[in-house]
Amino acid sequence: MFEAIKEQIKDIQKIVFVTGAGISQESGIPTFRGKDGLWKNYDVMKLATIEAFYDNPKLVWEWYNERRKNIFAAEPNQGHKAISELEKYADVVVLTQNIDGLHQRAGSTKVLELHGSIVKIKCTVCDYEDEIRTEISNAPPLCKCGNILRPDVVWFGEPLSQNVWQKSIVLAGQCDLMVIAGTSLVVSPANTLPIYAKQNNAILIEVNPADTPMSPEMDMVVRDSSANVLPNFTSMFREN
Structure with missing residues (x-):
């Protein structure tokens, strides 16, 4: 070859x-753009934005929980x-x-x-960050400072x-x-x-x-x- x-x-x-x-x-x-992409009823290109996150953090976190589940099961x-x-x-x-x-x-x-990395999370306000390899049970998760935690990934537009x-x-x-x-x-x-x-x-x-x-x-x-x-x-x- x-x-x-x-x-x-x-x-x-x-x-x-x-x-x-x-x-x-x-x-x-699954990929974003492939025919087998996740969450076919949603425009995932719009879910992966800071605007979508602030508009509906629970929905975005549910999507990321699904992605995390797929990723952690993969080899x-x-x-x-x-x-x-x-x-x-x-x-x-x-x-x-x-x-x-x-x-x-x-x-x-x-x-x-x-x-970025899907196993990492960070606060939307303070400098807190961590790694979590389990399902996020309470979406959206909150930081100790009281603000929302987000996946430590680069979204579209960032x-x-x-x-x-x-x-x-x-x-x-x-x-x-x-x-x-x-x-x-x-x-x-x-x-x-x-x-x-x-x-x-x-x-x-x-x-x-x-x-x-x-x-x-x-x-x-x-x-x-x-x-x-x-x-x-x-x-x-x-x-x-």
């Missing part, structure tokens, strides 16, 4: 993976595991749009979560953590090879990360069943799922 570029990448040292909902979907986690797939194993052979960093923590559960040690984003830009701009896996590359600003890699003359590989806006810019495109493709990619480094 990767024979055409085997020689080109055999001495690669710094690899950055940019991952999206597609790789998590292979673990059974890392062969794509996640292949990325983790690759750390034995190269300096690997994962820049993920996913909030499910499956990369970490698979064993990846360098993961930057661009859109900026990314500048600390995480600046680190991601630097890492993307320093890598020798970037693998873009399971993302449609339509969500900004994460979809600009390949541009920073390209400016460093990094090799770009896209692994996705469908075309993306940046497919023509890729050095190699593989039209298949991450779970099918990435184990073969890692095996090349194992053999070297």
Whole structure:
């Protein structure tokens, strides 16, 4: 599958993976935009906003409880595991749009979560934050200060953590090879990360069943799922 570029990448040292909902979907986690998306009677693109949260925090928390239930029941797939194993052979960093923590559960040690984490919560007013891996029984939950707690995720219209984003830009701009896996590359600003890699003359590989806006810019495109493709990619480094 990767024979055409085997020689080109055999001495690669710094690899950055940019991952999206597609790789998590292979673990059974529904996507926002897919036909099997959660809560079909709702516009989930509007539920994931601060306006929706303040308008109806109970509804949004019920939706997130459903998402948390799906995520906590899911297991890392062969794509996640292949990325983790690759750390034995190269300096690997994962820049993920996913909030499910499956990369970490698979064993990846360098993961930057661009859109936050569903296991984390934070207060809407004070600086309280915590991790909760069980169902939120009383929705919406309240902070000790009396204000509403919210999922510590980045909603539509909200900026990314500048600390995480600046680190991601630097890492993307320093890598020798970037693998873009399971993302449609339509969500900004994460979809600009390949541009920073390209400016460093990094090799770009896209692994996705469908075309993306940046497919023509890729050095190699593989039209298949991450779970099918990435184990073969890692095996090349194992053999070297």
